[in-house]
Amino acid sequence: MAAGFSTASAKGVDFEAKITPIVIISSIMAATGGLMFGYEVGVSGGVTAMPEFLKKFFPVVYGRVEVGVDKNNYYCKYDNQGLQIFTSSLYLAGLTATFFASYTTRTLGRRPTMLIAGVFYIIGVxxxxxxxxxxxxxxxxxxxxxxxxxxxxxxxxFLSEIAPTRIRGGLNILFQLNVTIGILFANLVNYGTAKIKGEWGWRLSLGLAGIPALLLTVGALLVTETPNSLVERGRLNEGKAVLRQIRGTVNVEPEFADLLEASRLAKEVKHPFRNLLQRRNRPHLLIAIALQVIQPLLYLEFRFLLFDYMILMP
Known part of the structure; x- marks a missing residue:
């Protein structure tokens, strides 16, 4: 069982808990991490289409796109290794960083890991x-x-652990919701900055990514650590106190006992990645992989169809 998961969650058990302001505020502030991801997903495509950006960093592509002999032929105009590195480096770095983040999340806690994320992102912006x-x-x-x-x-x-069980799904989906909002915001920004002459257009698009990063960084400084993380690291009294605070009740013994049991079971798992390959876990693993493979393929198919339609329009 993964660290931080509640055994009662799998059984559909609801513990006594109020929907406290600290939970709502903490969830909203933490979910701005989704804005960061969504903004970067959306902003790169628009920026790489801006002539001034291409002219400065990818003059070969700029020559094909802006001064090409056949402007109606879009085939391979953006085929450039440097441009591909620019686009893919974020995802490759994110994949690599996730392995280090799993260690900091487990040993340092959820708040410090979110703070590290905000600092990395601000410097990158x-x-x-x-x-x-x-x-x-x-x-x-x-x-x-x-x-x-x-x-x-x-x-x-963080969102899963701080939310009461009965609204956990609703609060946890805030992250995915903010990813899509970030994509929308990035496209709206690109639409406006593309009309700015000179380098200020693409610089403004890339610079505005600092807004969600600042929100996450400030949020990480203000929100409380999750009781799951505190219990996981042996800080039991502090974990129980935080649990009372975020649940708005003193009757937290059943949930606290469940957290202790979940922590004990998590520590018994010696080789979590090896366990994924066990026969009983293979269907879940295959479904998770298939979802990640099929979604971008469908997205690319939609983009190609839209692109062909735009070219064939009279």
């Missing part, structure tokens, strides 16, 4: 917005990926 060459741009993009990796590891876990 500064480097991207002030970039003068491709190396500076890629370095900033890698740091953004590290921030996304740490946030994606800690934020959903």
């Amino acid at each position: 500064v480097l991207n917005a002030a970039a003068q060459d491709l190396a500076m741009l890629i370095t900033g993009r890698i740091l953004l990926g590290c921030g996304v990796g740490f946030a994606n590891q800690a934020v959903p876990l």
Whole structure:
């Protein structure tokens, strides 16, 4: 059993708990980590279509797109290794950072991991917005990926652990909701900044990513640590006190006992990644992998169909 999960959650047990303001505020502030990820997903596509951005960092692509002989032929105009590195470096860095984030989430707690995510992201935003060459741009993009990796590891876990069982799904979906809001916000920003002449357009698009990063960083400083994390690290009295605070009741003994049991079971798992390959876990693993593979394929198919429609329009 994964650390931080409640045994009662799997059984559908509801403990006595009020929906306290501290839970709602903490969940909203933590869920801004989804805004960070969503904004980066949405902003890169718009920025790489801006002529001034291409002219500065990818002049070969700029030449194909802006001064190409056949402007109606879009095939392979954006085929450039540097541009591919710019786009993919965030995701590769995020994937790598997730493994380190799992360690900090477990040993340091959820709050410090979210704080690390915010710091990484802010530094990456500064480097991207002030970039003068491709190396500076890629370095900033890698740091953004590290921030996304740490946030994606800690934020959903934080939301799951701080929420009462009966509204856990509703609060946990805030992260995914903010991802989509971030994508929408990025596209709206790109729509406006694309009309700005000179370099200020793309710099503003990349720089505005600092807003959700600041919100997450400030939130990580203000929110309370989850009782699951405190119990996990042996701080039992502090964990019980926090549980009383966020549940708004003194009757937390049943839930606290459940947290102790979940922590004990989690510590008994010696090889969590090896356990994923066991026969009883294979259907769940295959479904999880299939979802991640099918979704982008469907998205790409939709984009190709839309692209073909735009080209074939009279």
